[in-house]
């Protein structure tokens with residue numbers, strides 16, 4: 322069984338999730354397609370990198386990512402840094418011949434994402450973007466039902482991603498509120514997960530008509546420390562800085578196959594935590610998913626007996642996508658960790674079997690094109706066609 326040496330660039334919240342997936346993948350999916358080995362972790366200082374190596378189980382550490390990606394022992398570069406660094410690291414890693422997995426969104430805009438796509442294609446390396454939610458078994462099951470024709474031709478997709486961690490105006494001005502670092506706000510950070518669902522389940526988006534809002538135009542400047550997603554309050558007297566990204570967006574969408582729908586995301590919806598949902602209506606039935614109840618897929622089929630028609634719940638388990646590797650009975654509990662473990666499984670498998678994995682940098686680029694179009698549509702107040 323081949324061992325794959327991982328260099329993980331970054332060591333925050335996503336570093337934790339990815340490290341867990343490297344350790345856990347062979348425990349779940351056995352025989353594993355390959356063994357991910359936590360070789361080197363990179364953080365901004367040696368001290369932080371050393372601590373990350375201890376915490377996340379890496380063999381070595383560094384504060385120099387350029388040196389690390391040139392290391393001939395490294396097979397895979399894993400990018401878990403803020404958005405403004407993805408392109409530089411990925412392009413250098415591709416040139417060094419490394420396979421790459423990058424956190425989402427792939428880049429700050431389509432131009433940057435295109436350069437990354439060109440680099441991996443030219444280098445002939447494997448590439449993946451970490452839109453992990455589509456690897457929730459219930460979401461993969463929805464796709465299976467759609468492919469099997471269980472709900473017929475799709476008419477409508479409604480997707481939401483609602484959180485509340487930035488609803489408090491004292492939630493500090495982290496990099497996620499700065500266009501030069503993040504590219505966009507709720508759109509790139511969480512809206513892209515819904516766009517990924519829409520493309521995965523329905524197909525390519527052709528037109529968008531959007532509105533965006535920035536509800537909290539200034540926030541207390543965060544002087545140090547990692548982004549704690551609203552759990553740290555800025556000091557009342559701290560100087561404030563400008564938020565130059567969207568807090569919320571809503572867009573109407575048209576799909577290539579004729580379906581229509583809507584996508585919305587906000588981080589200012591009190592009471593909503595990880596309210597990532599879709600409802601899909603087809604000619605022969607409907608599907609509903611909410612990540613806050615991620616073991617469940619709600620289904621309603623038009624040919625259900627008329628006296629018992631209505632949504633019912635399927636609890637995912639061994640019979641469902643990825644079920645053989647997960648837990649032995651349904652509803653034991655799928656979590657964020659499992660979605661990341663499955664992601665690692667599919668990525669390593671694609672390297673070993675020399676196949677294309679999705680979502681990859683092409684998908685990341687297409688999603689960036691859609692995001693740019695949403696921002697353009699909101700700014701000009703017009704429908705934007707993507708072709």
Ligand code: SOE
Pocket residue numbers: 484510511550588
């Ligand atoms: C913050 O909104 C965040 O951490 C996103 O960046 C992630 O993609 C999402 O999975 C959880 O929330």
